[in-house]
Amino acid sequence: MTITAHEPATPLTTAPLLEVRDLHVRFGAIHAVRGVSFDLQRGEVLGIVGESGSGKSVTSNAIMGLHPDHTTIEGSIRFEGQELIGLHDRAMSKLRGARISMVFQDPMSSLNPVLTVGAQLIEAIRIHRDMPKAEARREAVELLGVVGIPDAEHRIDHYPHEFSGGMRQRAVIAIAMANRPDVIIADEPTTALDVTVQAQVLEALDQARKHVNAALILVTHDMGVIAGHADRVLVMYGGRIVERGGVDQVFEHSRMPYTRGLLASIPRIDQRDAPLIPIPGAPPSPASLTGRACPFADRCAFARDTCRESEPELLVIDEAAAALDDSRELGTHAAACHFARQPEIVRAPLPSVPVADVVVERDAQVLLDVDDLVQRYDRKDRAGKRTSVLAVDGVSFTIREGETLGLVGESGCGKSSAARAITRLQTMTSGAVSVRGSDLASARGKALTAMRRQIQMVFQDPFSSLDPRMSVADLIGEALALARVDRKDRPERVAQLLRDVGLAESMAERYPHEFSGGQRQRIGIARALATDPDVVVLDEPVSALDVSVQAGIVNLLSRIQAERGLGFLFVAHDLAVVAHISDRIAVMYLGRIVEIGTRDEVFDDPAHPYTKALLSAIPIPDPKVERERQAITLTGDMPSPSDRPTGCAFRARCPIFATLLDDERRERCIGDDPALEPTSATRDAACHFPELTRAVQHA
Numbered sequence: 001m002t003i004t005a006h007e008p009a010t011p012l013t014t015a016p017l018l019e020v021r022d023l024h025v026r027f028g029a030i031h032a033v034r035g036v037s038f039d040l041q042r043g044e045v046l047g048i049v050g051e052s053g054s055g056k057s058v059t060s061n062a063i064m065g066l067h068p069d070h071t072t073i074e075g076s077i078r079f080e081g082q083e084l085i086g087l088h089d090r091a092m093s094k095l096r097g098a099r100i101s102m103v104f105q106d107p108m109s110s111l112n113p114v115l116t117v118g119a120q121l122i123e124a125i126r127i128h129r130d131m132p133k134a135e136a137r138r139e140a141v142e143l144l145g146v147v148g149i150p151d152a153e154h155r156i157d158h159y160p161h162e163f164s165g166g167m168r169q170r171a172v173i174a175i176a177m178a179n180r181p182d183v184i185i186a187d188e189p190t191t192a193l194d195v196t197v198q199a200q201v202l203e204a205l206d207q208a209r210k211h212v213n214a215a216l217i218l219v220t221h222d223m224g225v226i227a228g229h230a231d232r233v234l235v236m237y238g239g240r241i242v243e244r245g246g247v248d249q250v251f252e253h254s255r256m257p258y259t260r261g262l263l264a265s266i267p268r269i270d271q272r273d274a275p276l277i278p279i280p281g282a283p284p285s286p287a288s289l290t291g292r293a294c295p296f297a298d299r300c301a302f303a304r305d306t307c308r309e310s311e312p313e314l315l316v317i318d319e320a321a322a323a324l325d326d327s328r329e330l331g332t333h334a335a336a337c338h339f340a341r342q343p344e345i346v347r348a349p350l351p352s353v354p355v356a357d358v359v360v361e362r363d364a365q366v367l368l369d370v371d372d373l374v375q376r377y378d379r380k381d382r383a384g385k386r387t388s389v390l391a392v393d394g395v396s397f398t399i400r401e402g403e404t405l406g407l408v409g410e411s412g413c414g415k416s417s418a419a420r421a422i423t424r425l426q427t428m429t430s431g432a433v434s435v436r437g438s439d440l441a442s443a444r445g446k447a448l449t450a451m452r453r454q455i456q457m458v459f460q461d462p463f464s465s466l467d468p469r470m471s472v473a474d475l476i477g478e479a480l481a482l483a484r485v486d487r488k489d490r491p492e493r494v495a496q497l498l499r500d501v502g503l504a505e506s507m508a509e510r511y512p513h514e515f516s517g518g519q520r521q522r523i524g525i526a527r528a529l530a531t532d533p534d535v536v537v538l539d540e541p542v543s544a545l546d547v548s549v550q551a552g553i554v555n556l557l558s559r560i561q562a563e564r565g566l567g568f569l570f571v572a573h574d575l576a577v578v579a580h581i582s583d584r585i586a587v588m589y590l591g592r593i594v595e596i597g598t599r600d601e602v603f604d605d606p607a608h609p610y611t612k613a614l615l616s617a618i619p620i621p622d623p624k625v626e627r628e629r630q631a632i633t634l635t636g637d638m639p640s641p642s643d644r645p646t647g648c649a650f651r652a653r654c655p656i657f658a659t660l661l662d663d664e665r666r667e668r669c670i671g672d673d674p675a676l677e678p679t680s681a682t683r684d685a686a687c688h689f690p691e692l693t694r695a696v697q698h699a
Contacts, residue, residue: 597683
């Protein structure tokens with residue numbers, strides 16, 4: 001299935017469907033949302049973006065009436081002229097799910113695990129409409145088909161745990177559109193999803209919106225998603241709107257330094273060598289906001305005394321338009337900056353960031369050599385029968401001194417299993433792994449302990465990988481003890497490692513819960529560096545971080561690698577990040593590497609159709625590029641490793657197999673499993689017809 005980028009909507013009426021005026025939300029003394037105002041037109045897609053804690057989700061929950069009773073909500077939220085603030089819960093329940101619906105971030109927590117997906121969808125239909133159960137079931141099947149659930153007649157009777165993450169999110173979208181609502185609020189609907197699944201979910205959301213002619217509020221931290229799907233955008237910071245306007249205005253002519261900082265910190269596949277410029281510092285706590293200064297002043301490169309003396313109003317950029325801007329028209333470009341109308345100040349170049357340039361020599365020493373790695377897991381099925389799952393099937397690669405290999409693929413492809421096997425966090429089934437020529441796979445006892453100092457790992461969730469009962473000094477000191485550093489020398493080494501990762505020495509006595517997510521990840525990196533390793537395996541190290549924090553971590557890793565000559569295995573599903581940090585790319589599918597080569601060759605001229613589909617699904621934070629760009633959206637999900645198809649495992653989702661092959665060549669894909677073979681001097685691919693990948697058309 002193929003889709004094109006979102007086309008800007010033409011509002012069907014000038015009367016707003018939803019009007020939010022001077023909205024304030026307080027949780028006790030915490031002022032979480034401060035004076036938010038906007039309109040939503042029928043058929044429009046409104047994007048709301050900002051870092052964690054900016055007030056995005058609090059605003060959307062206030063519209064839905066989902067805050068607890070002790071919450072103080074002031075201002076006005078009108079839906080088709082009806083005031084929602086203060087509305088009795090019974091009256092709100094008639095609107096919620098029928099006229100206004102919501103898609104939440106985590107579909108598993110939105111779905112009842114003891115009820116089938118169909119039962120929950122049928123319930124959503126019948127609770128608002130007097131409809132026989134059989135008729136509601138027929139409509140539920142149709143809705144599941146609209147959002148792209150294959151074999152909907154059969155899957156309607158499955159439970160949530162039997163759906164993949166993307167299918168669960170699509171089921172939640174079906175529930176949200178069940179009663180043809182006028183407004184759909186999607187709160188981070190694609191967070192933590194693979195790019196291919198993200199494309200499927202966004203397509204389903206777009207189809208749902210068009211199917212019921214609804215307006216959409218798309219809440220996200222992903223500026224690329226906003227660029228490709230929104231008509232207008234609100235940028236939130238410190239509980240208020242700091243910039244608003246049409247998506248082209250905000251992206252191309254932003255006048256709020258915070259918006260510019262967000263855009264500068266996003267890695268782009270079309271600008272792979274451009275430096276990432278993170279926003280310094282961290283967002284303010286809602287408890288610290290006084291309203292007497294610009295909340296962004298301490299992080300702003302253009303801040304002046306005025307910024308610390310008063311909080312700026314939301315200024316309409318065009319002074320002629322400002323005269324026309326009234327309470328019923330909130331579509332004009334505006335920014336909450338004292339200098340919003342002075343582009344010579346706020347549009348000046350952002351401070352440059354030194355970029356660590358690591359050149360990998362052809363004869364550089366091989367630090368990590370992985371040869372024919374196999375990882376099987378034994379398990380029992382429901383009937384008690386023991387089965388074997390082949391998670392990693394014959395993976396081979398090398399990493400040289402100063403080199404980063406990006407290992408990418410969808411969830412379930414085996415990349416994390418490979419990382420754990422390589423680091424000996426689990427015993428590999430077969431194969432060979434060596435670090436600087438020493439065999440890690442066969443090491444035991446003291447030899448294994450010594451070799452583990454040479455290969456370290458940084459995990460996806462730093463909070464779960466750091467013992468909450470230990471201080472930072474003890475956490476890093478534990479690794480130093482493994483490296484046989486004398487006890488009396490450890491405090492100074494801890495201090496030096498903290499400085500190396502951009503943290504203050506004084507933080508050594510604090511505990512993990514006292515740090516932000518980005519700071520905790522820096523602590524995890526410091527602990528990995530404590531043993532002075534040769535190779536660091538990074539398993540999704542930035543996937544749970546805001547884009548600005550992510551940029552800081554990526555820059556930190558590049559600097560550390562340049563200083564120490566480390567080899568990195570960077571495991572991720574975010575190809576934009578991988579493109580920015582990697583020298584070579586290995587693409588995995590169902591336990592095998594299907595393409596491996598230099599970064600530029602893989603990204604500019606992919607030889608495998610799966611790689612091409614992955615690349616086309618990556619959003620680019622530029623509305624014009626996204627509108628002209630066409631994506632290849634893969635249908636279906638990756639097959640189960642326990643039931644691998646014969647021949648090419650990718651053929652059921654392959655656009656080449658579906659559209660470009662005759663029957664004879666299709667038989668080859670069905671019966672013959674393609675081997676990983678050279679397609680050039682620097683790239684291998686596992687495809688029978690790599691020359692046809694170029695002919696795969698983006699939609």
